[in-house]
Amino acid sequence: MPEFPHLNLTRKLFGAYNFPVGGSSNPNPLTVANLKNRKNHGNMLKSQLTHLQSSWDNHLETRREAGLPELYDSEIRPIYLQIDLDAFTLESIRHWGIEILSEQENGYIIGVSVDDFNSLRKKIEQFLESKGRYKDKAAQMWQINDGLQWRLDQILTPQLSNKWDQILDEEEYVVYAGIACYKFINDYPVRKENQSEDDFLGRIANWEAERDAAREARDDEAFARQDKLDDLIALYGGEQISGYIDFEDSYYVSFRIVGKGLKDIALSFPYLYELGEIDSYKLPEGLADGLVEIAPELEPPEADAPKICVIDSGIQEQHRLLEPAMDAGTSFSFVPGDVSVADRVNGGGHGTKVAGAVLYGKLIPKNGTHQLPFWIQNARVLNANNELPSGVDPAQLMIDIVEKFHPTRVFNLSIASDTAFAGTHMTPWAATIDKISYEKGKLFIIAAGNISRSSPLPNPGLKELLASGPVYPKYLFGLSSSKISNPAISAFSLTVGSVCHGNYDDLDKKSFGTRDLPSSFSRAGLGLWDMIKPDVVEYGGDFVHEKAGAKLLTNHESVSPELVSSTLGGGGAISKSSVGTSFAAPMVTHIAGWLLKEFPLLSAISYKALIVQAARLPENKFRHPDLNDLKCMGYGIPTLQRATQNSENRVTFLTEGIVTAKGADVFMIKVPKAVNRPGLDNEILLEITLNYRSTVRRTRKYTKSYLSSWLSWEISTPDESYQDFCNRVIKSIDNPKVINGGGKNGLPWTIFNRGNNGIVRDVKRQDSTTQKDWTIVSSNKLPDEFCIAVVGHHGWDKDLKSETSYSLVVSFEALDKNIPIYQQFEVENRVELEQEINV
Numbered sequence: 039m040p041e042f043p044h045l046n047l048t049r050k051l052f053g054a055y056n057f058p059v060g061g062s063s064n065p066n067p068l069t070v071a072n073l074k075n076r077k078n079h080g081n082m083l084k085s086q087l088t089h090l091q092s093s094w095d096n097h098l099e100t101r102r103e104a105g106l107p108e109l110y111d112s113e114i115r116p117i118y119l120q121i122d123l124d125a126f127t128l129e130s131i132r133h134w135g136i137e138i139l140s141e142q143e144n145g146y147i148i149g150v151s152v153d154d155f156n157s158l159r160k161k162i163e164q165f166l167e168s169k170g171r172y173k174d175k176a177a178q179m180w181q182i183n184d185g186l187q188w189r190l191d192q193i194l195t196p197q198l199s200n201k202w203d204q205i206l207d208e209e210e211y212v213v214y215a216g217i218a219c220y221k222f223i224n225d226y227p228v229r230k231e232n233q234s235e236d237d238f239l240g241r242i243a244n245w246e247a248e249r250d251a252a253r254e255a256r257d258d259e260a261f262a263r264q265d266k267l268d269d270l271i272a273l274y275g276g277e278q279i280s281g282y283i284d285f286e287d288s289y290y291v292s293f294r295i296v297g298k299g300l301k302d303i304a305l306s307f308p309y310l311y312e313l314g315e316i317d318s319y320k321l322p323e324g325l326a327d328g329l330v331e332i333a334p335e336l337e338p339p340e341a342d343a344p345k346i347c348v349i350d351s352g353i354q355e356q357h358r359l360l361e362p363a364m365d366a367g368t369s370f371s372f373v374p375g376d377v378s379v380a381d382r383v384n385g386g387g388h389g390t391k392v393a394g395a396v397l398y399g400k401l402i403p404k405n406g407t408h409q410l411p412f413w414i415q416n417a418r419v420l421n422a423n424n425e426l427p428s429g430v431d432p433a434q435l436m437i438d439i440v441e442k443f444h445p446t447r448v449f450n451l452s453i454a455s456d457t458a459f460a461g462t463h464m465t466p467w468a469a470t471i472d473k474i475s476y477e478k479g480k481l482f483i484i485a486a487g488n489i490s491r492s493s494p495l496p497n498p499g500l501k502e503l504l505a506s507g508p509v510y511p512k513y514l515f516g517l518s519s520s521k522i523s524n525p526a527i528s529a530f531s532l533t534v535g536s537v538c539h540g541n542y543d544d545l546d547k548k549s550f551g552t553r554d555l556p557s558s559f560s561r562a563g564l565g566l567w568d569m570i571k572p573d574v575v576e577y578g579g580d581f582v583h584e585k586a587g588a589k590l591l592t593n594h595e596s597v598s599p600e601l602v603s604s605t606l607g608g609g610g611a612i613s614k615s616s617v618g619t620s621f622a623a624p625m626v627t628h629i630a631g632w633l634l635k636e637f638p639l640l641s642a643i644s645y646k647a648l649i650v651q652a653a654r655l656p657e658n659k660f661r662h663p664d665l666n667d668l669k670c671m672g673y674g675i676p677t678l679q680r681a682t683q684n685s686e687n688r689v690t691f692l693t694e695g696i697v698t699a700k701g702a703d704v705f706m707i708k709v710p711k712a713v714n715r716p717g718l719d720n721e722i723l724l725e726i727t728l729n730y731r732s733t734v735r736r737t738r739k740y741t742k743s744y745l746s747s748w749l750s751w752e753i754s755t756p757d758e759s760y761q762d763f764c765n766r767v768i769k770s771i772d773n774p775k776v777i778n779g780g781g782k783n784g785l786p787w788t789i790f791n792r793g794n795n796g797i798v799r800d801v802k803r804q805d806s807t808t809q810k811d812w813t814i815v816s817s818n819k820l821p822d823e824f825c826i827a828v829v830g831h832h833g834w835d836k837d838l839k840s841e842t843s844y845s846l847v848v849s850f851e852a853l854d855k856n857i858p859i860y861q862q863f864e865v866e867n868r869v870e871l872e873q874e875i876n877v
Contacts, residue, residue, distance in 0.1 A: 126175075392624045415440050488561065
């Protein structure tokens with residue numbers, strides 16, 4: 039048991055929460071202009087619609103002439119249009135006879151007309167004639183694309199689009215497709231004034247029946263669309279690779295197919311919103327190193343110790359530093375046709391190094407007796423060429439691995455795409471990890487990805503950046519090609535970047551950074567939809583480059599982490615020859631393993647929350663960070679001590695709970711008078727981390743549309759009493775005009791919940807599913823009571839009974855280590871807990 043364990047947060051109150059009404063009150067200038075020029079705008083829309091219909095008629099006739107079967111009747115027509123999102127809610131477009139497939143950038147929508155454009159044409163005529171209830175609505179429809187080229191421009195992933203002109207009709211390709219399938223559900227009933235309880239419950243029962251019917255209809259339609267796609271794949275002799283993976287509003291499938299079939303699907307399957315080629319994921323070659331003498335006595339973990347699964351290139355399981363901790367009976371190769379689980383990567387292996395970092399963190403024992411803390415499981419996924427084999431779908435692979443290692447709760451994934459992610463929607467691989475994390479209660483710890491040593495445009499490597507691009511570290515946060523890669527964009531995973539643990543400088547060579555600065559190769563954020571990614575960083579090393587000449591990149595032991603190394607190629611058991619986010623991630627997984635060992639009853643949500651809470655930016659950036667610091671290092675470097683326990687000068691409160699949309703949980707922490715009494719002027723660091731998960735879907739943009747529900751947190755200000763805070767945050771449904779806004783004289787938060795507040799601007803904590811913030815205040819400014827509310831908001835799920843699980847962590851730390859506060863907080867809040875139990 040830790041000497042200073044985490045304390046429980048005491049829940050004070052449950053309540054309903056009302057939200058300010060969003061949206062802009064000022065009409066968009068383009069919409070105003072369209073309204074003033076009714077005739078011109080209406081005729082333009084009519085003309086665009088006529089051309090679009092003609093384009094599809096010609097395309098369908100070409101297919102008939104080629105002897106290809108009809109896919110759907112002529113009433114089903116794809117459409118690509120731009121709308122005014124400030125005034126036009128996405129869901130309302132169904133009244134125009136259009137099913138939304140996907141939300142794109144700048145108000146563009148991929149959709150399908152379900153009635154041969156009849157409803158859309160009628161609305162345009164009403165606009166031209168200035169008749170009807172919605173006579174002005176078409177002013178908010180800015181344009182309709184009138185051709186077919188948009189299918190390729192919008193549906194193909196950038197990688198597939200770049201090679202589309204080279205697609206050969208008879209050559210086979212391994213691709214994936216995103217097929218939309220969504221049924222609208224009305225909002226959850228709101229109780230009317232003077233409505234009886236029985237009437238209101240009856241309305242809820244009717245709504246639930248309608249919801250269930252819509253879900254059933256959606257499932258039936260999804261199966262029908264899957265059958266149609268299967269028929270089209272079979273028509274061209276294709277073969278399905280993955281199963282159909284359901285994301286609530288869409289489904290995903292991968293398959294092999296020849297080029298002419300791929301082209302037909304891209305242009306002809308109406309419900310397609312994404313088509314991409316499965317990327318190649320290959321590890322860089324390592325370097326061999328010399329021998330290091332080691333002679334530790336290693337005892338195996340306890341029989342019930344946690345198990346950590348390493349998804350990688352295999353492991354040298356008989357390695358003297360790993361063998362006692364290997365859960366060898368579960369080892370499995372997911373490489374088709376190859377049952378070996380050995381690590382074949384040159385230069386000391388890759389999975390072996392990762393496994394060693396998971397087991398030992400940064401300190402590998404050289405002598406003495408040590409009992410190992412947890413078991414290592416080996417999921418080999420890379421073939422003899424150190425890459426995912428062709429035809430292996432990474433999204434399906436995650437499902438297969440979790441099923442194989444189903445009791446395991448923590449997975450390390452140090453494999454990523456070698457290019458930056460540049461899409462609009464969550465990728466199938468990342469979304470599948472999110473889906474598994476939510477449904478199965480798993481924690482994936484993922485490397486942020488590395489910038490290559492050398493790579494051609496448009497994805498320049500370090501060599502190319504040194505030759506012509508911005509200097510270090512500007513290229514990390516200034517170039518889109520340096521952003522984090524797939525699947526590190528995953529919302530629920532713990533994404534890990536890398537920082538330098540030392541520096542090197544001689545007459546000829548020098549390292550890029552110094553200790554605690556971002557590694558030269560570490561991919562940076564922000565993540566998708568401005569999520570803070572990476573979440574944390576660890577010491578993954580740095581490259582050394584020549585000061586003059588070609589500026590060749592090399593490794594040097596002084597700036598490379600110490601790692602367990604495979605001896606299959608004749609190298610030593612320990613090496614300092616490799617760098618990368620691949621080795622930073624397992625050092626964080628090591629902390630997760632200890633959390634799993636110390637707190638086996640906590641959820642995986644809490645493990646991530648505690649690691650993020652334990653992270654801290656380097657001292658020179660911790661007090662005055664900027665956006666670039668968050669982009670490169672997330673919340674900073676975590677430590678095992680801060681994650682698992684406290685100290686005399688630091689106290690941490692933790693709670694797990696569930697909250698519904700439009701609901702809130704409120705907690706109170708009492709501040710001891712010995713800490714905040716007048717006259718004291720000690721610096722107190724207040725840190726808060728909220729982490730949660732909910733169901734995901736793929737066809738919409740932004741965190742709040744990706745999630746079925748999302749959470750945020752509010753905290754009382756120093757001048758607010760408990761009751762004042764409750765009056766501000768916990769309100770009845772009947773008082774919607776009560777304003778939520780953070781109270782008066784709020785604390786100087788670092789990130790804050792609005793982009794124009796806080797020390798770091800242009801980022802909002804609620805855009806991430808893990809929301810950490812911190813502030814430093816004088817002890818005599820602390821109130822007697824701090825109240826914190828976890829607030830539920832509905833995303834795309836209309837059911838207000840749906841629950842979202844969360845973990846909330848709050849820490850107080852006296853930055854002067856000689857000032858003890860733990861005991862005072864523990865006693866003060868223990869009394870409060872006892873009083874509540876008595877009540």
